[in-house]
Amino acid sequence: MDPIRDAMLRPSRSAKIERRGRLISLFCISLIVAVVVAIFYFVASRGLATFFENKVNLWSFLSKTTWSPAIKDAHGAPEVGALPMIVGSFGVTFLSAIIATPFAVGAAIFMTEISPNLGKKILQPVIELLVGIPSVVYGFIGLSVVVPFIRNLFGGTGFGILAGTFVLFVMILPTVTSMTVDALKAVPRHYREASLALGATRWQTTSRVVVRAAMPGILTGIVFGMARAFGEALAVQMVIGNAALLPHNLISPASTLTSVLTSGIGNTVMGSLENNALWSLALLLLLMSLAFNLLIRWIGKKGEMK
Amino acid sequence: MAPKKVDKLATGVLYVIAGVIVVILASLLGYILFQGVPHISWHFLTSPAKSFEAGGGIGIQLFNSFYLLLLAMVISVPLALGAGIYLAEYAKKNWLTDVIRTAIEILSSLPSVVVGLFGFLVFVLQFKFGFSILSGALALTMFNLPLLTRNVEDSLRAVSFTQREAGLALGLSRWETVIHVIIPEALPGIITGMILGAGRVFGEAAALIYTAGQSAPALDFGNWNPLNIASPLNPFRPAETLAVHIWKINSEGIQPDAAAVSAGASAVLIIAVLAFNLLARYVGNRIYKKMTAA
Amino acid sequence: MDNYALDDRYIKDFDRSEHEIAIETQDLRVFYGAKEAIHGTSLPFERFKITALIGASGSGKSTFLRSLNRMNDTIEGTRVTGQIMYRDIDINSANVDVYEMRKHIGMVFQRPNPFAKSIYDNITFAPRRFGEKRKAVLDELVETSLRQAALWDQVKDDLHQSGLALSGGQQQRLCIARAIAMKPDILLLDEPASALDPISTSTVEDTLMALKDQYTIIIVTHNMQQAARISDYTAFFYAGQALEYDETRKIFTRPKIKATDDYVSGHFG
Numbered sequence: 001m002d003p004i005r006d007a008m009l010r011p012s013r014s015a016k017i018e019r020r021g022r023l024i025s026l027f028c029i030s031l032i033v034a035v036v037v038a039i040f041y042f043v044a045s046r047g048l049a050t051f052f053e054n055k056v057n058l059w060s061f062l063s064k065t066t067w068s069p070a071i072k073d074a075h076g077a078p079e080v081g082a083l084p085m086i087v088g089s090f091g092v093t094f095l096s097a098i099i100a101t102p103f104a105v106g107a108a109i110f111m112t113e114i115s116p117n118l119g120k121k122i123l124q125p126v127i128e129l130l131v132g133i134p135s136v137v138y139g140f141i142g143l144s145v146v147v148p149f150i151r152n153l154f155g156g157t158g159f160g161i162l163a164g165t166f167v168l169f170v171m172i173l174p175t176v177t178s179m180t181v182d183a184l185k186a187v188p189r190h191y192r193e194a195s196l197a198l199g200a201t202r203w204q205t206t207s208r209v210v211v212r213a214a215m216p217g218i219l220t221g222i223v224f225g226m227a228r229a230f231g232e233a234l235a236v237q238m239v240i241g242n243a244a245l246l247p248h249n250l251i252s253p254a255s256t257l258t259s260v261l262t263s264g265i266g267n268t269v270m271g272s273l274e275n276n277a278l279w280s281l282a283l284l285l286l287l288m289s290l291a292f293n294l295l296i297r298w299i300g301k302k303g304e305m306k
Numbered sequence: 307m308a309p310k311k312v313d314k315l316a317t318g319v320l321y322v323i324a325g326v327i328v329v330i331l332a333s334l335l336g337y338i339l340f341q342g343v344p345h346i347s348w349h350f351l352t353s354p355a356k357s358f359e360a361g362g363g364i365g366i367q368l369f370n371s372f373y374l375l376l377l378a379m380v381i382s383v384p385l386a387l388g389a390g391i392y393l394a395e396y397a398k399k400n401w402l403t404d405v406i407r408t409a410i411e412i413l414s415s416l417p418s419v420v421v422g423l424f425g426f427l428v429f430v431l432q433f434k435f436g437f438s439i440l441s442g443a444l445a446l447t448m449f450n451l452p453l454l455t456r457n458v459e460d461s462l463r464a465v466s467f468t469q470r471e472a473g474l475a476l477g478l479s480r481w482e483t484v485i486h487v488i489i490p491e492a493l494p495g496i497i498t499g500m501i502l503g504a505g506r507v508f509g510e511a512a513a514l515i516y517t518a519g520q521s522a523p524a525l526d527f528g529n530w531n532p533l534n535i536a537s538p539l540n541p542f543r544p545a546e547t548l549a550v551h552i553w554k555i556n557s558e559g560i561q562p563d564a565a566a567v568s569a570g571a572s573a574v575l576i577i578a579v580l581a582f583n584l585l586a587r588y589v590g591n592r593i594y595k596k597m598t599a600a
Numbered sequence: 601m602d603n604y605a606l607d608d609r610y611i612k613d614f615d616r617s618e619h620e621i622a623i624e625t626q627d628l629r630v631f632y633g634a635k636e637a638i639h640g641t642s643l644p645f646e647r648f649k650i651t652a653l654i655g656a657s658g659s660g661k662s663t664f665l666r667s668l669n670r671m672n673d674t675i676e677g678t679r680v681t682g683q684i685m686y687r688d689i690d691i692n693s694a695n696v697d698v699y700e701m702r703k704h705i706g707m708v709f710q711r712p713n714p715f716a717k718s719i720y721d722n723i724t725f726a727p728r729r730f731g732e733k734r735k736a737v738l739d740e741l742v743e744t745s746l747r748q749a750a751l752w753d754q755v756k757d758d759l760h761q762s763g764l765a766l767s768g769g770q771q772q773r774l775c776i777a778r779a780i781a782m783k784p785d786i787l788l789l790d791e792p793a794s795a796l797d798p799i800s801t802s803t804v805e806d807t808l809m810a811l812k813d814q815y816t817i818i819i820v821t822h823n824m825q826q827a828a829r830i831s832d833y834t835a836f837f838y839a840g841q842a843l844e845y846d847e848t849r850k851i852f853t854r855p856k857i858k859a860t861d862d863y864v865s866g867h868f869g
Contacts (some may be wrong), residue, residue: 021481030386134509231417
């Protein structure tokens with residue numbers, strides 16, 4: 001009899017612990033995946049009801065400009081045209097990204113190429129603090145500073161796309177900046193050295209060599225910022241004016257997918273058309289977030305191939 | 307223009323950009339603190355809110371925010387640990403792992419309002435939890451999980467593989483090695499990530515409006531029976547948090563002193579978030595030093 | 601480097617009535633994905649002796665060693681075929697509990713890898729996990745294993761300092777102490793002195809020499825003087841298999857294979 005041999009032929013306590021631990025970790029990860037699947041399932045099943053149960057035409061949903069689900073038009077079909085919100089969402093997203101990009105890239109270049117010391121000591125903590133400020137605080141400042149400012153400058157109510165753009169610009173600035181910093185830092189040192197050795201100035205090296213090499217990473221950062229802007233709800237809702245009208249300028253009250261959702265979902269009855277139409281907006285939001293995700297992956301793949 | 311001049315000009319522009327960003331943050335913080343801090347008093351921090359008259363406080367909202375945070379962390383931390391361990395230790399390089407990673411990425415990039423709406427649909431309506439702390443905590447968990455999981459995974463991966471080999475070679479299982487050797491070594495990173503996550507959760511409002519609700523019924527702070535409806539601990543009562551309160555009084559605007567209350571509440575919120583940030587750095591450094599100390 | 605005929609081999613066999621074999625591989629092959637890293641290798645290892653595995657880097661000696669206690673299982677995409685006979689069973693089979701097996705076939709790695717715990721906890725961590733709670737027994741275990749690893753005198757006054765605060769050579773001896781605290785049959789060492797300075801190296805060598813009364817030791821080394829100094833038998837690995845296996849004395853004075861001769865006389869490696 002050899003006790004050690006016998007012990008090796010039996011499952012040990014460690015083996016049992018291992019099996020149990022593996023199961024626990026598998027359970028946790030499965031739960032996360034299940035949540036994601038459930039989110040898609042529930043939002044889709046609600047959001048599609050507008051089209052399958054209430055027989056709203058998908059194209060008119062996307063292209064019509066009147067959002068009053070309670071009222072029926074001349075043909076007896078409900079008026080659920082989501083175009084104003086779609087335009088509002090894309091409007092604030094693109095405008096804020098356009099303004100934020102030069103600031104973010106500039107700040108990132110400052111932090112990596114011009115003055116890494118000041119960047120690390122001052123700009124880095126500033127960026128981290130900006131990320132940490134909750135979105136309702138941005139909304140509150142937008143409401144109490146940005147909106148009156150626009151009102152005084154341009155007249156009108158001050159609410160609208162411009163105010164939303166302003167607030168989102170500050171909100172996505174840190175996201176885009178820190179991702180651009182990562183992208184610039186990932187450019188190998190010898191790229192810079194080679195360019196400088198050829199007699200190029202620091203700016204020539206930065207703009208023609210470093211930024212170009214970091215382009216996929218910078219683009220990813222910008223798309224991340226856009227995804228954040230597109231999905232931001234409360235800060236935008238507080239300053240955009242919440243009128244489901246096609247905006248005819250930047251300072252007239254408008255709305256976004258998220259703003260209509262936050263102000264509307266509590267005031268409608270579950271299962272009614274008004275409610276279903278809101279869930280269709282939520283579904284649209286979900287699909288757009290997916291689209292941004294795919295775009296980021298695509299940029300990543302493109303970057304790898306180079 | 308000569309390249310040298312362009313270089314100088316560009317450098318100047320970059321300094322201006324960096325300066326503008328610093329000014330933006332400074333004025334943001336300055337505005338909130340100057341407007342808000344004078345409004346903060348013991349009375350403000352402890353008394354209940356008022357709907358139609360001035361002089362209301364944020365006592366219940368403040369308590370709700372912390373209670374909700376605690377509950378959300380209690381649910382999400384073990385799940386994130388388990389999921390992070392799976393990804394760092396057990397996930398094989400195959401299509402299934404790709405699917406899992408994609409799912410987590412999607413969850414982390416979902417707008418929080420969508421997470422809140424899902425919580426409303428499933429926890430509030432389907433499971434009949436109603437507008438409650440529990441619904442809110444579950445919504446916050448979903449909002450918090452992907453980032454926490456990634457943080458746990460990264461922290462575990464940062465521990466050298468030789469440590470795992472050391473445990474395995476002594477006859478310990480991978481799980482035992484991870485729990486008793488790798489996690490303690492990854493603790494500074496994990497805890498820093500948790501505290502930063504807590505800061506995010508503390509300021510989150512969009513996910514809570516339709517899950518934890520927008521009302522803060524009066525609480526009896528002498529009643530600690532979690533099953534009693536007036537008890538602060540009851541997880542089935544609606545619970546407006548500080549962040550939701552700021553949003554609500556600004557969108558409804560029926561309080562005469564809404565601006566002052568929001569400023570005070572914003573200041574409290576910002577101070578709390580700053581405290582979480584500083585705490586994260588301090589605790590992370592402290593544990594790291596303690597563990598590597600001779 | 602010349603190309604050597606791989607079928608020109610000499611593998612010593614033991615007279616089993618006189619030599620007790622602690623562990624033995626039979627036609628062991630290791631695959632990384634589709635690539636065969638170790639080609640059918642059959643080596644017996646005698647009990648209470650030190651056997652050195654030498655060869656150039658990439659020759660497969662470490663891979664071979666790591667498969668003896670199935671540490672290669674932990675690397676994704678690795679597959680090991682053939683048999684590893686230990687106590688009359690093939691431990692390279694699914695019905696053997698790999699964790700129990702590793703308690704008896706311990707391993708020390710190339711880079712010292714003490715846990716980020718105190719010296720005391722480094723040694724007692726595994727025994728405690730396996731159920732030994734008595735303080736007196738654990739204290740005793742710490743002292744004996746540290747003594748065997750020639751570290752006791754240097755650390756006995758502060759057993760609660762971090763293992764990471766020790767010097768490289770001390771850390772490696774702590775790892776040896778940690779391994780022998782499990783009271784294994786066999787101790788596998790993967791270039792244990794390669795990251796150490798000459799003085800620490802010679803201390804580790806002395807430690808190993810002292811341990812062979814109680815343990816069967818198999819050590820991978822790229823340092824031929826080290827192999828010559830401490831080992832009883834030597835296996836020379838080349839291109840994923842053992843080309844020559846014999847008493848160390850013979851390997852270093854009268855090798856039978858040209859590749860071995862060239863390697864030990866420093867022509868490549």
